Amino acid sequence: xxxxLDGRLLARALxxxxxxATLDSAGWQALLTMARAELLxxxxxxxxxxxxxxxxxxxxxxDAKASCAQGRLVALWEVxxxxxxxxxxxxxxVLLKGSAFIAAGLAAGxxxxxxxxxxxxxxxxxxxxxxxxxxxxxxxxxxxxxDDAYYRRWMHELPPLIHRxxxxxxxxxxxxLPPTARPTPDADALIADSIALPNGLHMLNSDDMxxxxxxxxxxxGDLSGxxxxxxxxxxxxxxxxIAGLAERARRHGLAPAVRRALRLxxxxxDTQLRDGWARSGSDDDLYLRRLTARDGWGRQTRxxxxxxxxxxxHWLRMPPLMLAxxxxxxxxxxxx
Amino acid sequence: MRHVFSxxxxxxxxxxxxxxxxxxxxLERLYAxxxxxxxxxxxxxxxLFADRPWRRIFRPKVMIGGDFVLPEAAPLSLExxxxxxxxxxxxQMALGQRRYLLLHASAVERNGKALVMTGLSGxxxxxxxxxxxxxxxxxxxxEFALLDPATGLIHAFPRLIxxxxxxxxxxxxxxxxxxxxxxxxxxxxxxxxxxVPDERSVAAMLEPARxxxxxxxxxxxxxxxxxxxxxxxxxxLTQASTNYVALAERGFxxxxxxxxxxxxxxxxxxxxxxxxxxxxxxxxxx
Numbered sequence: 001x002x003x004x005l006d007g008r009l010l011a012r013a014l015x016x017x018x019x020x021a022t023l024d025s026a027g028w029q030a031l032l033t034m035a036r037a038e039l040l041x042x043x044x045x046x047x048x049x050x051x052x053x054x055x056x057x058x059x060x061x062x063d064a065k066a067s068c069a070q071g072r073l074v075a076l077w078e079v080x081x082x083x084x085x086x087x088x089x090x091x092x093x094v095l096l097k098g099s100a101f102i103a104a105g106l107a108a109g110x111x112x113x114x115x116x117x118x119x120x121x122x123x124x125x126x127x128x129x130x131x132x133x134x135x136x137x138x139x140x141x142x143x144x145x146x147d148d149a150y151y152r153r154w155m156h157e158l159p160p161l162i163h164r165x166x167x168x169x170x171x172x173x174x175x176x177l178p179p180t181a182r183p184t185p186d187a188d189a190l191i192a193d194s195i196a197l198p199n200g201l202h203m204l205n206s207d208d209m210x211x212x213x214x215x216x217x218x219x220x221g222d223l224s225g226x227x228x229x230x231x232x233x234x235x236x237x238x239x240x241x242i243a244g245l246a247e248r249a250r251r252h253g254l255a256p257a258v259r260r261a262l263r264l265x266x267x268x269x270d271t272q273l274r275d276g277w278a279r280s281g282s283d284d285d286l287y288l289r290r291l292t293a294r295d296g297w298g299r300q301t302r303x304x305x306x307x308x309x310x311x312x313x314h315w316l317r318m319p320p321l322m323l324a325x326x327x328x329x330x331x332x333x334x335x336x
Numbered sequence: 337m338r339h340v341f342s343x344x345x346x347x348x349x350x351x352x353x354x355x356x357x358x359x360x361x362x363l364e365r366l367y368a369x370x371x372x373x374x375x376x377x378x379x380x381x382x383x384l385f386a387d388r389p390w391r392r393i394f395r396p397k398v399m400i401g402g403d404f405v406l407p408e409a410a411p412l413s414l415e416x417x418x419x420x421x422x423x424x425x426x427x428q429m430a431l432g433q434r435r436y437l438l439l440h441a442s443a444v445e446r447n448g449k450a451l452v453m454t455g456l457s458g459x460x461x462x463x464x465x466x467x468x469x470x471x472x473x474x475x476x477x478x479e480f481a482l483l484d485p486a487t488g489l490i491h492a493f494p495r496l497i498x499x500x501x502x503x504x505x506x507x508x509x510x511x512x513x514x515x516x517x518x519x520x521x522x523x524x525x526x527x528x529x530x531x532v533p534d535e536r537s538v539a540a541m542l543e544p545a546r547x548x549x550x551x552x553x554x555x556x557x558x559x560x561x562x563x564x565x566x567x568x569x570x571x572x573l574t575q576a577s578t579n580y581v582a583l584a585e586r587g588f589x590x591x592x593x594x595x596x597x598x599x600x601x602x603x604x605x606x607x608x609x610x611x612x613x614x615x616x617x618x619x620x621x622x
Contacts, residue, residue, distance in 0.1 A: 025376030029351065033381050036403050054375035056349065059435070063379075067434045070584050297337060297353055298381055298403060 006301065007227055007292030008268070010034045014044060014231060015269040017051050028057050030296030035064075037298035038227045042068030043111035068111055072102050075114035078168050079103050082117060083201055085136035089128055093201050094120040094194045096173065096212065100203040101232070108235035113228070116160070116169040120204075122191055123174035130158060130172065138163050138170060146329060154180050154322075176212045181316055183219055183253035185211070190252075206240035207248040214261035215254050222306070222313035226291040227268070233261050234269040242273065264288065337383065342372045346482065346493040346541045348433075349373025350425050354384040355392050359417030366418075366496055366517050366530060369538050380404075380428035384420055387411070400424045404431035416523050418530065422496060429480055429493070430578040436482035436491060437583055437590045440576040443476035443490055444468045445540075449548035450490040451619065452481050452598075454576045460555045463503040464611055466531060470510045471612065475537040476545065485583070485590035488597070489544035494537050496530040504529045506608060548622060550600040551615070557604035559614060564600040 009031055012019050023031065035041040045061035045068075053061075079099055086093050094100075096118035101109030121129050138161040140148070151159040156179065158172040175187035190212075194202040204212060210233055217229045242262070249258035263279070264287055265271040290309050293302040300306065314323055337353025339360040344350075350373065354360050373379070382402035386392040397411040398420045404427060412420045429438060441454035442465035451473075453461040462478040469475040476492035484491055496517065499507050504527060507514065517530035532538075550569060564572075573591055574580050580587045601618055605611035 028375075028377050029381075032377065033403065054377055056373060056375035056377035056379075060377065060379060063434045066586075067582070070582070070586075073584070297383060299383070299401075 005030060005296050007034060007038070007294045009296075010038060010040065010044070010227065010294075011268040011292065014040070014047050015234075017047050020048060020051060020053065025054065026296075028054060032057060032060050033296060033298045034294050037294060039113040039225070040111075040228055040231065042113065043228075043231060046111040065111070068113065071114060072109075072112075074168070075099055075102060075117070078117045078166070078170075079201065080199070081136075081163070081166070082119060082133075082170065083199055085132050085138075086121075086129060087200060089125070089132055091121055091125045091129060092191050092194065093129075094191060095197070095201055095203050096120055096176075097216075097232075100209070103197055103199075103201070104203050106235070107239050108232045110235075112232070116171050118171045118173060120173045120176070120187075120190060123187065126158065126172070126174055130161075133161055133170065133172070137165055141169065144333075146333070150326070154178060176215050177219055180319065180322065181219055183215070183257070185215065185252035185254060206236060207242075207245045208252075210236050210240075210242075210245060210261070211249055211252050211254050211258055214249075214257040215252070218257040218260055219254065219316055222310040223287070223290050224306075227294075230261065230265045230268055230291065234265045234271045237262065237265065237271050237273075242277070260284070260287070264291065268292075337385075341367075342376075342378060343367045344371050344373050345425075345495050346477070347435075347491055348380070348429070348493065349378035350428070351378035351381045352384070352421055352424070353381070354417070354421075355386050356384065356396065356398075356414060356417060358414060359384055359398070359421045362418040362517060363421055366515065366532050369532070369535065370541075380425070380432060382421070382424035382428060384417060384424065400427070402428055404428050406431075410524075412523075416520050418517060419520055419523055419528055422498065422530070425495065426479065433482075433579055434582065436484055437587050438577055438579045439481040439483060439573060440479070440578065441481040442478045443481040443492070443545075444473040445476050445492075445543075445545040446473050446619070448545055450476060450481075450545035451549050451551060451615070452490065452547055453551045453553055454481075454573070455552050455554065458555070459553050460503075460605075460608070460611070461553060462497060462499065463506060463608065464553060464615070466497050466499070466503075466507050467510055467608055467612060468615065469534055469537060470514075474540055475533045476541075483547075483590050483594060484544065485586040487544070488546070488590065488593050490547050491544045492537075492541045494533040494541050496532060499529050499531055501526045507531055547594060547598045549618065550594075550598050551618070552600070552602040553611060554602065554604050555611075556606070558606055559610045560604040561614060561618065562602050564602050566595050566600070569600040570595045 035044040041064035045065040098112045098114035099117050101112055141160045141162050148159050156175045160169050162169050176185050190208050193205050195205050196202050213229055213233045249255040262277050266273050290305050295301050339354045339357050341352045341360045341363045380403050384398050387399045391397050396414040398417050399411045400409050402424055441452050442461040443450050443452045444465050455461055465478045475494055477494050478497045480493045482491040482493055515532040520528040603614050
């Protein structure tokens with residue numbers, strides 16, 4: 001196949017659908033298995049619409065599409081349930097990530113897997129939002145007092161809530177990064193400059209959506225699911241451009257994360273950028289190694305690289321002493 | 337992966353990778369008459385692997401992985417590697433199948449019409465299906481019946497027949513020329529031995545059939561037959577399906593159609609001979 005067998009196989013098929021013409025059956029098998037493991041199989045299915053492919057691959061992708069269409073329906077219903085629970089509070093409710101993409105009909109939502117419902121509300125309104133959700137059938141997932149206290153004190157979201165009948169989770173954010181992380185995004189501006197949807201809910205404006213995706217990837221997480229997050233960014237940039245992005249990212253303290261996201265999105269998916277953005281950073285190769293650490297059997301590879309990014313994610317999230325205390329508490333609980 | 341095996345079971349293709357030769361050798365022997373996945377592209381990938389490198393050699397423990405996994409699945413011993421492979425493939429169907437409504441049921445076919453048998457574990461649906469196979473019926477599957485929402489037809493999934501405990505002796509008597517797998521003693525489900533579906537069942541595995549009778553067998557009582565109300569059939573089949581909820585409206589439409597168009601009976605049976613006679617009598621009365 002002439003291509004290293006890692007996530008770049010999937011990236012190439014997404015960025016350049018015609019490239020699948022060179023795949024043999026082993027190549028198709030690896031591509032489809034990887035796409036499923038990265039939760040990108042329905043996205044791939046939409047990208048490969050109208051491209052000639054073996055019947056078995058077509059069937060596989062048709063199944064992925066049908067499954068995704070059902071997931072989309074469920075996610076939209078969950079959005080509607082949240083609207084009914086919170087609509088009368090007079091509080092701006094901003095949809096985040098996948099739910100926003102599909103509610104607004106963005107290209108980034110095409111084939112997008114949506115798990116939990118993520119919303120952003122003003123911090124001052126958290127108590128009222130929480131009470132309204134509890135009153136409408138959502139319940140706490142984590143009854144553990146340490147975890148609960150940890151979330152409330154140190155996280156950018158409430159402890160996750162799950163609906164007792166529909167079994168779906170909602171994450172209620174008051175900003176997009178933990179308060180313990182170094183960058184401090186301007187949460188008031190995120191809400192003030194959000195865009196109203198026809199149903200009365202809001203979504204972030206396009207620059208903030210990209211900032212959020214980049215923050216999630218590089219200032220918070222360990223890059224698991226990174227190919228999916230970068231694909232979101234790729235589609236958002238494609239749809240909305242990046243004219244005001246640099247200034248907006250600076251305002252949130254996310255300029256380095258956003259620059260890195262665009263460079264990597266360019267490297268993986270050939271995202272079209274203006275001069276200056278695409279200049280590669282010194283450790284981009286390491287990030288690409290982590291992002292594409294997946295083999296044709298769907299397994300994660302490169303354990304040392306992944307461990308490095310896992311440690312890094314905690315390092316970014318909290319100061320050293322706090323990290324030590326947190327890991328100590330978690331370890332003792334596990335041992336006990 | 338070190339050792340690879342691919343197979344098509346009915347309309348579904350599987351690829352299995354293993355850290356050990358043993359399970360693959362067993363699968364190659366038992367599935368020898370089956371074709372490979374269409375276009376060489378499998379619908380599901382499963383992996384049998386050692387969670388630590390030394391566990392491949394020293395007191396080997398077989399972990400089950402694949403496209404779809406259950407958290408905290410217990411590992412099996414290497415002697416039970418064939419069982420691990422079968423469990424891993426079943427798991428992909430149970431968790432990942434979206435094309436067909438999956439019914440936890442056995443199915444046999446005669447004259448283009450399917451008899452679907454479902455019930456609690458131990459009701460004898462596997463054994464009855466295997467016995468009927470030895471008496472002129474085509475075996476469509478002993479574990480899953482695949483209902484196609486687009487057509488209302490049942491598709492076959494004739495994997496190896498999984499015989500447990502007493503059923504092993506029953507089938508060794510009923511199918512003396514049958515091809516059996518190794519006896520797997522002391523598995524989590526007791527003794528297990530696999531029986532390869534007969535040549536005809538494998539050759540016809542891509543032919544679907546119109547469902548003609550749904551049967552709920554129960555072993556251990558005097559012979560009796562009763563009608564089952566559509567409402568009860570519907571509820572029991574939703575419970576017997578692993579992907580009914582995931583298929584949503586497609587699943588509901590397919591299942592209501594099945595229940596509306598297909599007669600259903602429950603039978604109690606004291607022994608397998610009575611059960612066969614009851615089935616034949618019911619089938620003749622349709």
